[in-house]
Amino acid sequence: MFNLMIIDDEPIIRKGIRSVINWEELGCTVCAEAEDGQEGRELIERLKPDIIITDIKMPEVDGLTMIRDIKDVVPNCKVIILTGYRDFDYAYQAIKLGAFDFLLKPTKLEQLHDVVKRAVTELKTKASSDPETERLRKLYEKNLPLIREKFLYNMLTGVATGSQSVTEEAQQLGIDVGLFQVVMVENDNSRDAQDDGYNGNPLYQFGITSAFEEAFSGFYSVQPVSLNSRRTAFVLSPKAEAAKSSSGAAVCCIENCCSNLQNMVKSCFGFGVTVTVSSEGFGFGELSVKYRECCEAFKHSFYLGSQTIIFYDRIGSQIKQNDAALYECNNRLFELVKAGDVDGVSQCTAELLTCITSMGLTDKEYIRRFYFDTITVINTIRASALIADDSLPPQNAGEGNLYNMIERCDNVGDLNGLLESVARRAAAKIGDYDSGSMKLLLRKAVDYLNKHYSDPITLQQMADEIYVSPSYISRMFKKELGVNFVDYLNEIRISRAKDLLGDINYKTYEVADSVGISNPHYFSKLFRRYVGMTPSEYKELLSRTTFTQ
Structure with missing residues (x-):
C-alpha cells in the first residue's frame, strides 16, 4: 500500500477527496491530512508519503513553497496539484518543481482517479525495477508480524513509552491501540522450565496463541506477544459491536472466551493454562501499566490455584493490602529453613498464620492449596540439600500423602501446625550438616x-x-x-x-x-x-x- 496525504485549507475539500475515491482499490491509504503548507511540510518530513494531493493557495505556507522545501525529503513522491487558480504561471512553476500533474477545481472524480492511478503505476514500476528494493520490501513484509510483536513487547515491558515517536512508529507498523485490555496466559505444563523464553516446546505456545485467537476472534482484535516459554500476552481491542456493550457484558464475554480457551487447550494438548485479565486501558501509554496488573494477578494464583481465570479488578482490596506481607513472610520462611534456624521457623509460621487469618479468605481450597505448595517447596529444599532421614513423618513420602494430610485438617490452625512441623524438621536437619x-x-x-x-x-x-x-x-x-x-x-x-x-x-x-x-x-x-x-x-x-x- 502507498501512503497518500491530502493538503488543502478547505475541510470540505479534504473530506470529499478522502471519501469519494476507493483508495484501497488503488493500492493507497490516506495517512494524513493538513490544512496548510506549514503543517503539511512537518507531516511530510515525518511520514514520508508516496503521493501528495495539494492546493496551491493556502495560509501560512503556499503549496509551491512547500513542494520546493520537501523535494529533497521525498524525492520520489508524486505531487498532484489540485487548485482553483487557472493562472498558467502557477502550472509552469509546479511542473518546473517536479509536480506529477496539475488539475483544476472543480475536477471530475474520474480525472482525479486516473491521475492517482497513473502515479501508483509509476511508483510500482520504479519499485519493481529496483531488485534490491523489491527484495528488502518482501523481507520487511515477511517479518512485519515479528516486528509488530517486538514493538508491543517493548511497550508492555516498559522498554519503550507512549511518546510521539512511538506513536508514529505504531502508525507505520499498522498498530492501533485505543480501548484495550491485556490478557496473559501461562502454560501450566512448563512450570519447571527455565523462564528464559527459549526452553519448552514452542508448538505449545503456538497452539495456545491459535486457540486464543479462535476463542476471541468474534469479539476482539487480538495482538499476541510472546513473553517467554511459559507466558504469552494478548492485547485485546474490542470490535465495533463489543465496544458498544456495557462493561459488565464485556467482562462476561472475556470470561466466557477465557473459559473456552482453557477447555480447548485442555482438550487439544492435555494440560491447563492460568489466565489473568487487566482492567481497561486506553492508548499506548497504558500498555505497561496493564501488563504489570496481569503480572500482579499471577501472584494470587499461588493461593487461588493454577488453571484459574484471575481478573485484576476482582482481587479484593483486603487481599491487595495483605498479599505483600504474605509473600514476604513465606519467602522469609524458606530462607530460615535453608539457614537451619529452627526457632526462627516457629516464629515465622506464627506470623504467617496471623497474616492468613487477617486476609479473611473464606475458600478452604485456596488456603489448602497455599499450604500444600509451601510444604512442597520446603520438602524440595530439604531433598535438594541432600538430607537423608528415614525418620521423617509420612508427609515426605509424596504429594499424595501430603495432600491427604492437608485434606484432614479442619482449620487454618491445623494446617499451620502441619507446616511448622515440616519446616522445623527440615531446618533442624540442615542445621545439623556435618x-x-x-x-x-x-x-x-x-x-x-x-x-x-x-x-x-x-x-x-x-x-x-x-x-x-x-x-x-x-x-x-x-x-x-x-x-x-x-x-x-x-x-x-x-x-x-x-x-x-x-x-x-x-x-x-x-x-x-x-x-x-x-x-x-x-x-x-x-x-x-x-x-x-x-x-x-x-x-x-x-x-x-x-x-x-
Missing part, C-alpha cells in the same frame, strides 16, 4: 561455577541453585576453601581468561565477555589485581615467551 555434607554441597557449587562461570552469577543465584541460604554458602566457601564466593569465581574467570589470551585470534574485550565480565575496563583492573599485570602486558609476555622458544 563437614562431609558441606563438602558434598561445596562440590556441587564448584561444579556449577566451573560450568557457568561465563554467566552473570550472583551469590543469591548460587544459593538458590543448591537450595541453601546465601549466608550459608558464603560461610561454606570461607571455611572449606579459605576464600569468599566472589574471589573463588573471579579466580576461575581469570584462569580461563589467561588460557584465552594465549590465542591471538581473541581481542581483550572478547576474552572479558567470554568469561562473564561484560565491562572490559573492570576486567582489566580485575586481571591486574589477580595476575599482577594488565591483559595486554600478559599477552605481550606470552608472545615474547613463544618467540624465544
